[in-house]
Amino acid sequence: MHGRPLLLRMTPDSASDDGDVDDDPDDGSADDARDEREPDPASTRRGLLRAAAGATVAGAASTAGCLGVSTPADVAARYEVSGNVAHFVGPSWLADNRGDVVVLDARNAERFREERIYGARRVPFDAITGRESSGAGLVPDVEAIAAAFGEVGVSPDDDVLVYGASVGSRVTRTAFALAALGHGGSIRALNGGLSGWNGRLGTGSRDRVTPTEYDPDPAESAWVTRDWLADRLGTFNGEGPGLVDVRAPEAYLGAPAADALNPDNDRHGHLPGAIGVHWVGNVSGRRMTDPGELVGLYENRAELDRSGTVVVYGDDNVDPTSTWLTLRAIGFEDVRVYDGGFGEWANVEGDRGRYPVETATSVVIETEGSVGGDDSSGDFSCTG
Template identity: 35%
Template sequence: MSDRNTRTSRRAVLASAGAAIAATAGCLGSTDDEPPEAYTTPAAAEFDGVVDSQWLEGNLDDVHLLDARDEEAFLDARIPGAYHFPDSEMLDSYAEETPDGFEVSPEVIAWTLSEAGIETDDDVVVYGAESNLWETYAIYTLNALGHEGQVSLLDGGYTVWDAGGGETTTGSPEAQEATYEPELDTGVVATREFVAENVGEDDASTPILDMRSPEEYWGVDERGDLDRFGHVTGATNLNFVQSIDGEAGRLRTPEELETLWIDDAGLSPDETAVAYCQTAIRASVGWFVLEQLGWEDVRNYEGSWADWGTLSEDDGYYFTTGEDSGTVVDTFA
């Protein structure tokens, strides 16, 4: 991956160009109607990895687009230039924990990106219906593949773009000819062994963040055919939905995110942090937010509870269960 300064400078160049265009173009081509509330967003103004509809309008020709919605919605209407990034490929063919350790198979994802005309140094914007978990998991996945260009979230997603009168098109785009050559960056991934090295019988030596509901965290809501239910010992519960403004369909403001993650959860950007959920999808929201807040080392436990719940304390994979156990941060619950 390129370093943070390289990504910031690239974003600054595109941002200045987008601001100039947007100043003369109006709101997504319409000067008569008021834009939707999330047309411009506080998170996009503050974070390097977040853009809004206004920015995208001015930079549409300078970035590649990945649509993380379901296929039916994608075919019905999409932003021009967008290609579909199926959740099945992100979830089923990227990585897994095996008895022999952590194994990665990026070939299918690399092929999909090649068909979208994307190469490793291209700037990419990912969008969904609003701002939610599959989008951040797509961004995390590209980072794990070692993508060198800036990968950003469209805050508010397709919903805001469409509501603001943004141009749309239908059907599948033609396949492109490109070569995507991933160089894995496992620095954004927490394997089961990495988690085990930082978790003891009574506590964790590094922040472990459980992004599921409190009921799953306590082991009351039992999901999947697993041997045990509860949470990684020492983990703090931070339900992923708290980072999203559900009414506006976008990320919470930077100030609200700092309150949630730094003030109330007591986390510090100079610490290594690990996020997990059931299958690493919801946890990607925490991974993404912490990266935007300035964490240099934040990791997503790819196996998450679907893996940890199959393991044994006899082998050092400690867990805690029981209602009201552990610590729940519920600032925006």
């Protein structure tokens, strides 16, 4: 299907997904460093764009409060969503439906305390990335994930909107975690993140919520296991499922001494038959990339079948969810996450012949993207 490698031309606006570790102790490993880290001018591999709108953040209070600054209407208008796009909505949608949805903040605890959409709740990020072993490999720990959502009062039938600093992978992982539970209510993400919201804000410690018992109905079709993939080697992106590696091209190619390589992995490269489409192509600053461009990227250039099964994976189980939600938003019917990730595949114990790693055959689809999200910027209204 793909005759020869298409090597990526990197641009100064491209962003890597090897970031600083979040200093929030309950937020897991890399957390939202992809959304919140500062640009590194010494390297085009870390050229994250900062959003144009800016403001000084009011100091956090010890109890819930409200900030008295306002966002110009044109700033909010930048993040409206039009066309046949699922899951992503703009600020006006939230303003119209604010009383009918549970709003979840996907950022770290410090950012949440500084400012948040009024009434938003926060789920500890390490809880919703939890995995457990099955006979076939690592899978989402649905009991732990359900308990985390229940602790902040989310019920299985609630309509939920998730926001962050942008539409980066923390937001999409939160959405995926709900989908993995078989969540019965709708799941949406706020385009533009907090910077586009010109309604009421809260600050300080979290608002009181009543915990609930979240009884999950696991949607096992949302993910695949290591053995599911091993059983289908040789079929990907041909007559079988589409398989997409969302990591930086250097990691996908196993480029020697590249910064993008995870030093904890015993082997480097990619799963045989996978194509490389770096996940940051899904994001333009704080918003999703233009849907028409995304269709061109995934359906035309990557030649993925929107009516077939598509599996996405990365080094962990966070970044792939960006591509998972993006593909669902533009109409792909069956998109699944390999929750074990390349880290599980590369470090598997025992017979590694069943789980080979490939570097010789490589297909990299060029992407251009930038992940915004410096949470110290953005003007907001407390009265909207």
